[in-house]
Amino acid sequence: MEPLIRLAVAVGIFALMAGLETVIPKRGDNIDRKHRWPVNLGLAACNMLMLRFSIGGMAYLAANHAQEWGVGLLNGLSVTAPLSIIVTLFGLDLAIYWQHVASHRWHWLWRLHQVHHSDTGIDATTAVRFHPLEMLLSMLYKTLCIVLLGADPWAVVLFEILLNGAATFNHSNIHIPEPLERRLRWLVVTPDLHRIHHSVLPAEMDSNYGFSIPLWDRLFKTYKAHPQQPQTTMPIGLVTWRNALGFVRLLQLPVRPLP
Ligand SMILES: [Zn+2]
Numbered sequence: 001m002e003p004l005i006r007l008a009v010a011v012g013i014f015a016l017m018a019g020l021e022t023v024i025p026k027r028g029d030n031i032d033r034k035h036r037w038p039v040n041l042g043l044a045a046c047n048m049l050m051l052r053f054s055i056g057g058m059a060y061l062a063a064n065h066a067q068e069w070g071v072g073l074l075n076g077l078s079v080t081a082p083l084s085i086i087v088t089l090f091g092l093d094l095a096i097y098w099q100h101v102a103s104h105r106w107h108w109l110w111r112l113h114q115v116h117h118s119d120t121g122i123d124a125t126t127a128v129r130f131h132p133l134e135m136l137l138s139m140l141y142k143t144l145c146i147v148l149l150g151a152d153p154w155a156v157v158l159f160e161i162l163l164n165g166a167a168t169f170n171h172s173n174i175h176i177p178e179p180l181e182r183r184l185r186w187l188v189v190t191p192d193l194h195r196i197h198h199s200v201l202p203a204e205m206d207s208n209y210g211f212s213i214p215l216w217d218r219l220f221k222t223y224k225a226h227p228q229q230p231q232t233t234m235p236i237g238l239v240t241w242r243n244a245l246g247f248v249r250l251l252q253l254p255v256r257p258l259p
Contacts, residue, residue, distance in 0.1 A: 002060050002157055003052070006164070013165045017124040017172040026175040026191065027232050031121040035244050040119065042247050044128035047135045055139050059160065062143045063153035072150020081152070088155035089162070095145040096163065097216040099138065100209040111254045112137070117205070118245055118258070120237040122198050127164075127171040133254060166212040170194035185225075189214050196227045200239040204228070 025031075066072045074084050103113035112134040119126045130138075146156055170189045184190050189210050197208040207224035210217045217223035227234050235242075241258045249256075 003057060006157065006160055009161050010164050010168070013168045014124055017168050017174065020174045021123055021172055024175045026173050026195075027121075031123055031173060032244070033123075036119065036121055036123075037125055039245070039247050039250065040125035040129040043115075043130065043132075043250070044125075047128070047130060047132050050132050051135060051139065055136070055143075058139055058143050059146055059156050060153055063146050063151045063156045066147050066150050067153060072147055074152070075150035084152045085155040085158070088149060088151040089159055091149050092142065092145060092151065092156070092159045093163070093210075093212050094216060095142070097210055097220075099141055100211070101222070103134075104206065104209075108254075109134075109137075111257055114238065114253055114258065115250050117198065118238055118241060118250065118253075119198070120242065120244055121173075122171055122195055122236050123173040124168050124171055126198070127167040131251065131254065163211060170211065185214060187214075188212065192231055193225075195231060195234075195236070196224050198236045199227055199229075200235045200237055201228065202239070 103109040112131045115131040116129050119129055170191050172191050181190055185193055193208050196204050204227055207222050208217055209222055
């Protein structure tokens with residue numbers, strides 16, 4: 001039941017964002033869907049199958065067992081259910097922020113994360129462009145955090161849904177009117193904020209690591225409000241490699257890095 005709920009919400013949000021991208025695109029319509037979409041959606045399908053037949057349900061199960069056995073910080077303290085849900089949501093989001101920072105700072109993690117940043121355009125499909133090994137490592141790390149935290153099982157499901165929805169939204173190529181965007185970015189990571197993280201400029205790529213809320217970037221001084229170049233024309237991707245990469249070549253990146 002739990003994987004079905006997550007899949008249904010993910011597909012719904014993706015369809016909504018992809019639809020909005022055609023009606024109110026930020027960077028025009030020229031985002032090379034023909035070449036990028038088969039690669040990005042191919043990776044998504046590959047990752048979904050890989051997780052489905054390996055450790056995909058691990059996060060929820062780990063939270064359930066931790067609760068049953070009284071393991072983890074929240075299970076050891078007698079906190080109320082609402083507080084446990086709030087701490088789980090914020091605690092896991094902070095953990096994912098640090099995972100993202102580490103993915104840029106540690107060489108071997110960067111080799112995996114490069115798959116995500118090698119996209120020369122950015123839209124809702126970029127949100128699912130990840131190397132399968134990065135997905136596996138991410139699931140193991142998240143599970144460890146869930147057990148240590150003693151996270152509430154249904155808050156874990158809610159977190160996965162929110163994280164996935166937020167990532168699809170903040171990678172999307174949609175135009176949000178400036179007055180609304182200015183207010184929205186105090187609460188959530190907007191597409192204009194996250195697009196800066198996909199800039200080819202190293203100083204810009206080294207900013208806006210948050211996926212859901214901009215709080216962690218503001219707190220740890222990695223927040224950048226505006227890119228040097230206009231949002232509509234700034235180059236996206238890696239500064240060292242400007243060509244589109246095929247599906248197989250992307251899977252080889254950890255062992256055959258780009259020059
Ligand atoms: Zn990144």
